[in-house]
Amino acid sequence: xxxxxxxxxxxxxxxxxxxxxxxxxxxxxxxxxxxxxxxxxxxxxxxxxxxxxxxxxxxxxxxxxxxxxxxxxxxxxxxxxxxxxxxxxxxxxxxxxxxxxxxxxxxxxxxxxxxxxxxxxxxxxxxxxxxxxxxxxxxxxxxxxxxxxxxxx
Amino acid sequence: xxxxxxxxxxxxxxxxxxxxxxxxxxxxxxxxxxxxxxxxxxxxxxxxxxxxxxxxxxxxxxxxxxxxxxxxxxxxxxxxxxxxxxxxxxxxxxxxxxxxxxxxxxxxxxxxxxxxxxxxxxxxxxxxxxxxxxxxxxxxxxxxxxxxxxxxxxxxxxxxxxxxxxxxxxxxxxxxxxxxxxxxxxxxxxxxxxxxxxxxxxxxxxxxxxxxxxxxxxxxxxxxxxxxxxxxxxxxxxxxxxxxxxxxxxxxxxxxxxxxxxxxxxxxxxxxxxxxxxxxxxxxxxxxxxxxxxxxxxxxxxxxxxxxxxxxxxxxxxxxxxxxxxxxxxxxxxxxxxxxxxxxxxxxxxxxxxxxxxxxxxxxxxxxxxxxxxxxxxxxxxxxxxxxxxxxxxxxxxxxxxxxxxxxxxxxxxxxxxxxxxxxxx
Numbered sequence: 001x002x003x004x005x006x007x008x009x010x011x012x013x014x015x016x017x018x019x020x021x022x023x024x025x026x027x028x029x030x031x032x033x034x035x036x037x038x039x040x041x042x043x044x045x046x047x048x049x050x051x052x053x054x055x056x057x058x059x060x061x062x063x064x065x066x067x068x069x070x071x072x073x074x075x076x077x078x079x080x081x082x083x084x085x086x087x088x089x090x091x092x093x094x095x096x097x098x099x100x101x102x103x104x105x106x107x108x109x110x111x112x113x114x115x116x117x118x119x120x121x122x123x124x125x126x127x128x129x130x131x132x133x134x135x136x137x138x139x140x141x142x143x144x145x146x147x148x149x150x151x152x153x
Numbered sequence: 154x155x156x157x158x159x160x161x162x163x164x165x166x167x168x169x170x171x172x173x174x175x176x177x178x179x180x181x182x183x184x185x186x187x188x189x190x191x192x193x194x195x196x197x198x199x200x201x202x203x204x205x206x207x208x209x210x211x212x213x214x215x216x217x218x219x220x221x222x223x224x225x226x227x228x229x230x231x232x233x234x235x236x237x238x239x240x241x242x243x244x245x246x247x248x249x250x251x252x253x254x255x256x257x258x259x260x261x262x263x264x265x266x267x268x269x270x271x272x273x274x275x276x277x278x279x280x281x282x283x284x285x286x287x288x289x290x291x292x293x294x295x296x297x298x299x300x301x302x303x304x305x306x307x308x309x310x311x312x313x314x315x316x317x318x319x320x321x322x323x324x325x326x327x328x329x330x331x332x333x334x335x336x337x338x339x340x341x342x343x344x345x346x347x348x349x350x351x352x353x354x355x356x357x358x359x360x361x362x363x364x365x366x367x368x369x370x371x372x373x374x375x376x377x378x379x380x381x382x383x384x385x386x387x388x389x390x391x392x393x394x395x396x397x398x399x400x401x402x403x404x405x406x407x408x409x410x411x412x413x414x415x416x417x418x419x420x421x422x423x424x425x426x427x428x429x430x431x432x433x434x435x436x437x438x439x440x441x442x443x444x445x446x447x448x449x450x451x452x453x454x455x456x457x458x459x460x461x462x463x464x465x466x467x468x469x470x471x472x473x474x475x476x477x478x479x480x481x482x483x484x485x486x487x488x489x490x491x492x493x494x495x496x497x498x499x500x501x502x503x504x505x506x507x508x509x510x511x512x513x514x515x516x517x518x519x520x521x522x523x524x525x526x527x528x529x530x531x532x533x534x535x536x537x538x539x540x541x542x543x544x545x546x547x548x549x550x551x552x553x554x555x556x557x558x559x560x561x562x563x564x565x566x567x568x569x570x571x572x573x574x575x576x577x578x579x
Binding site: 066127 | 175515523531536
């Protein structure tokens with residue numbers, strides 16, 4: 001597979017120009033996740049706006065895949081209802097487990113479809129999933145989601 | 154030029170003939186993680202299974218005798234390789250187990266002493282005692298000691314590093330003092346490449362009555378090492394980084410210390426007498442080798458030692474010095490590349506860590522992998538060392554006997570490609 005197929009321009013763009021990066025003033029739930037094999041870090045926060053829409057804050061250090069994934073997560077989930085966000089999260093997790101054969105729905109995953117090539121590299125799937133795992137954890141810690149609803153990812 | 158003929162050596166390593174990532178020739182620069190294996194090692198293991206396989210140190214049939222003889226011959230061969238007797242060599246699963254064996258001597262002795270079993274007081278740790286390591290330890294020589302301290306109340310101290318990646322020994326005599334019961338330090342850093350003056354540190358350890366341990370994982374495969382000259386009581390290393398199979402590690406101990414240490418893993422093979430309530434233990438090395446041993450791996454390791462002896466460790470070291478000098482020069486010449494660790498070849502091995510400005514090591518590694526170059530990226534099981542140098546991770550090359558300057562040239566080209574691909578100034 002070519003490097004261009006793994007590192008699609010969308011990924012590089014989110015890496016170099018992260019959307020919505022920064023922490024929340026009043027987070028409901030915060031989760032700090034690391035990838036212990038490489039040391040990549042994401043600190044992800046959730047809160048709920050008056051209309052129930054999610055507010056996302058994040059910071060992190062790590063490779064282009066992990067940090068771009070956090071930026072895409074922000075873009076996809078910010079302002080969404082918890083149930084909508086959960087559908088997006090599940091779609092992204094499913095894409096990462098597709099071994100590169102996934103046919104992602106751009107209507108659901110937006111820029112997240114650019115990660116399809118990542119699923120072919122077992123060592124990099126963890127990078128892409130890091131912020132999404134932290135997101136789920138932050139929702140649980142913030143009481144926005146019950147632990148029993150989690151799919152164990 | 155050294156006496157190492159890389160082209161000829163490469164012919165002995167079947168894996169180096171394969172291609173990776175859509176037909177790219179494999180350039181393997183990750184030998185500090187694990188070395189590749191020459192066909193002699195593979196053949197030795199296979200021949201053992203085909204002709205003499207049996208459980209060593211059990212049974213009296215001919216195969217059991219041959220398996221025992223093969224296992225013990227390997228022990229003698231490994232001992233000879235580092236200048237000691239066979240009885241001073243313990244086979245373990247890997248170097249991590251060797252270091253845990255050393256660490257558990259302390260927590261086990263402390264627990265035994267609490268319930269009245271007489272132990273050698275050197276191994277008994279109490280609050281007020283200290284354990285000393287360095288800030289450049291592999292996790293395998295850090296976490297076992299953290300655990301020992303947590304179990305005994307002893308405190309952990311470490312020798313700090315200079316900005317150039319050397320040990321800062323200015324406070325050696327204060328850090329290793331009369332409270333210190335054990336000093337465990339790395340001979341050659343797996344992440345920085347630094348070769349440490351372990352004899353000096355061991356001398357200080359012994360001056361205060363502490364037990365001295367050395368992690369020699371990255372030195373013994375790469376240079377002539379007379380383990381007695383290190384001045385340590387215990388020296389740990391692994392087989393798979395020196396052309397041997399995975400699943401076999403080593404621990405050298407002085408006869409005196411091995412006798413004084415309580416056992417680590419217990420069970421079959423390691424006993425003298427057994428009754429329902431209590432047992433007595435065999436003399437070392439058997440005392441530390443519970444269970445059916447890894448005979449095939451020991452045989453393979455013996456073949457690996459024979460291979461290295463045939464090359465000559467002085468020649469191996471000279472080859473690596475030459476390649477290290479070339480690599481340091483080549484990497485230093487790339488704008489945006491910063492070497493983490495010593496930048497000159499003095500007291501330095503071939504493992505070189507670096508960061509490329511603007512590109513995370515994972516991404517550097519991915520581009521290199523795409524071009525057939527296998528390197529290690531991440532914290533290299535030396536996370537505190539990365540923190541010390543303010544980097545989350547590094548890219549590391551670790552050449553060995555089958556690498557030459559062309560591999561480094563390919564690396565340099567690949568780094569430039571990564572800089573171009575990620576559009577960072579170079």
